[in-house]
Amino acid sequence: MNTSERLTVGVAARLSRYLQVLTQARKMGKDRISSQEIAEYTNINATQIRRDLSAFGRFGKRGVGYRTDALLDEIRKILRTQGQHNLALVGAGRLGSAIASSPIFAEHGIHIAAIFDTDPEKIGERIGELRASSMDDIAQICRERNIIVGVIAVPAESAQDAADALIDAGVKIVFNYSEALLDTPADVQVHTSNPAVELLYAMYFHLT
Amino acid sequence: MNTSERLTVGVAARLSRYLQVLTQARKMGKDRISSQEIAEYTNINATQIRRDLSAFGRFGKRGVGYRTDALLDEIRKILRTQGQHNLALVGAGRLGSAIASSPIFAEHGIHIAAIFDTDPEKIGERIGELRASSMDDIAQICRERNIIVGVIAVPAESAQDAADALIDAGVKIVFNYSEALLDTPADVQVHTSNPAVELLYAMYFHLT
DNA sequence: TCCCGCTTGTAACAAAGCGTCACGATTGTG
DNA sequence: CACAATCGTGACGCTTTGTTACAAGCGGGA
Numbered sequence: 001m002n003t004s005e006r007l008t009v010g011v012a013a014r015l016s017r018y019l020q021v022l023t024q025a026r027k028m029g030k031d032r033i034s035s036q037e038i039a040e041y042t043n044i045n046a047t048q049i050r051r052d053l054s055a056f057g058r059f060g061k062r063g064v065g066y067r068t069d070a071l072l073d074e075i076r077k078i079l080r081t082q083g084q085h086n087l088a089l090v091g092a093g094r095l096g097s098a099i100a101s102s103p104i105f106a107e108h109g110i111h112i113a114a115i116f117d118t119d120p121e122k123i124g125e126r127i128g129e130l131r132a133s134s135m136d137d138i139a140q141i142c143r144e145r146n147i148i149v150g151v152i153a154v155p156a157e158s159a160q161d162a163a164d165a166l167i168d169a170g171v172k173i174v175f176n177y178s179e180a181l182l183d184t185p186a187d188v189q190v191h192t193s194n195p196a197v198e199l200l201y202a203m204y205f206h207l208t
Numbered sequence: 209m210n211t212s213e214r215l216t217v218g219v220a221a222r223l224s225r226y227l228q229v230l231t232q233a234r235k236m237g238k239d240r241i242s243s244q245e246i247a248e249y250t251n252i253n254a255t256q257i258r259r260d261l262s263a264f265g266r267f268g269k270r271g272v273g274y275r276t277d278a279l280l281d282e283i284r285k286i287l288r289t290q291g292q293h294n295l296a297l298v299g300a301g302r303l304g305s306a307i308a309s310s311p312i313f314a315e316h317g318i319h320i321a322a323i324f325d326t327d328p329e330k331i332g333e334r335i336g337e338l339r340a341s342s343m344d345d346i347a348q349i350c351r352e353r354n355i356i357v358g359v360i361a362v363p364a365e366s367a368q369d370a371a372d373a374l375i376d377a378g379v380k381i382v383f384n385y386s387e388a389l390l391d392t393p394a395d396v397q398v399h400t401s402n403p404a405v406e407l408l409y410a411m412y413f414h415l416t
Numbered sequence: 417t418c419c420c421g422c423t424t425g426t427a428a429c430a431a432a433g434c435g436t437c438a439c440g441a442t443t444g445t446g
Numbered sequence: 447c448a449c450a451a452t453c454g455t456g457a458c459g460c461t462t463t464g465t466t467a468c469a470a471g472c473g474g475g476a
Binding site: 012207 | 217220224227232236249287289295307309310313315318356359364380381383388389397399401405406407413
């Protein structure tokens with residue numbers, strides 16, 4: 001497969017899963033991993049994993065497995081997500097602070113570049129390494145820092161306003177942690193996280 | 209399709225997506241919705257949606273669409289997730305509190321029945337409607353309240369301990385919000401959430 | 417009332433994706 | 447040097463999904 005072609009949704013989704021497991025594995029001190037092990041953690045077929053990877057090069061060693069570090073780099077190259085990316089977080093409440101103080105984004109080269117809130121009490125407050133800014137400055141700050149990703153961590157009733165502000169500021173990818181259904185232009189991707197629904201899904205498969 | 213058969217992974221995943229969108233739609237006051245609208249919000253083919261649903265009955269009205277409420281109930285029936293389910297949350301930090309005070313689980317009939325933490329300072333502290341309990345009581349409480357779902361909201365370094373305690377207490381489905389790779393028995397399902405990786409995945413598709 | 421537009425339910429076919437089995441090649445170990 | 451482990455890769459067939467098409471049913475407006 002030529003890397004200049006567009007990956008299919010399925011391949012990109014699986015590569016992301018590998019990325020996730022490899023990052024975790026590296027953190028746990030594993031410097032090598034086999035397709036079989038990745039299969040156990042991801043529930044993706046081991047042959048499929050090898051096939052996915054071998055489409056882009058020979059990253060593994062026969063009889064040994066893959067070097068965790070090297071494979072991580074290769075997958076990042078394939079997904080073209082190497083380097084640093086900036087992100088804007090809207091909502092400086094409990095969830096916003098939890099996200100801001102988590103190392104999870106930084107580990108993947110994603111830098112939380114700004115935090116916004118509408119509450120005047122919260123503006124200026126220190127959250128992680130940042131201070132909360134006013135929503136009035138969102139367009140200016142997002143454009144200055146070249147931000148195309150926004151995370152919405154506000155209650156459902158203000159989620160649409162937050163989305164509108166982000167989109168107005170040039171954001172193209174929105175992560176929605178609220179329960180609101182967002183209306184957005186066609187060129188904006190919205191990802192809504194709903195742990196409760198994921199849980200119901202998991203419970204279905206647990207039924208004897 | 210006979211409802212006594214097991215759904216395939218694909219169908220169950222899509223039904224969960226519908227559940228998510230319908231819940232949001234209901235919250236926004238929509239009492240009717242068409243397969244086309246669901247398709248726009250889920251990026252799932254409209255014909256596929258109608259096919260999925262019609263496999264279990266005739267839930268829609270031609271020329272009109274689906275009644276949001278009724279369809280929600282039907283999908284819950286299909287996924288056998290009606291009624292109330294209990295959940296144990298480990299970690300009373302920022303993320304734990306954010307989860308505990310979110311209405312998102314309650315909306316789907318999932319009740320956060322207990323919160324645990326290892327930190328003696330946190331034990332007894334009020335979080336949402338609950339008080340944090342000691343990890344020492346986890347096995348007893350989980351068995352008493354028939355809990356088979358656990359959510360891990362602790363730092364990576366204590367995640368494995370939390371998982372072990374939950375599994376020891378009879379939990380079969382673990383939601384892992386840490387960056388740790390968990391070792392678990394084969395009969396325990398682990399779902400690890402990694403927003404950073406989801407974001408990289410979304411960014412790939414945003415590339416011009 | 418009658419007509420028209422919208423939307424579902426459903427069939428048929430083609431295309432893509434994925435699981436499975438198989439097996440040679442390569443590597444590290446004892 | 448023999449052996450076990452693991453990758454890279456091909457072949458085959460099943461399953462899933464996208465696409466197109468269209469009749470049937472529903473509601474609104476003339």
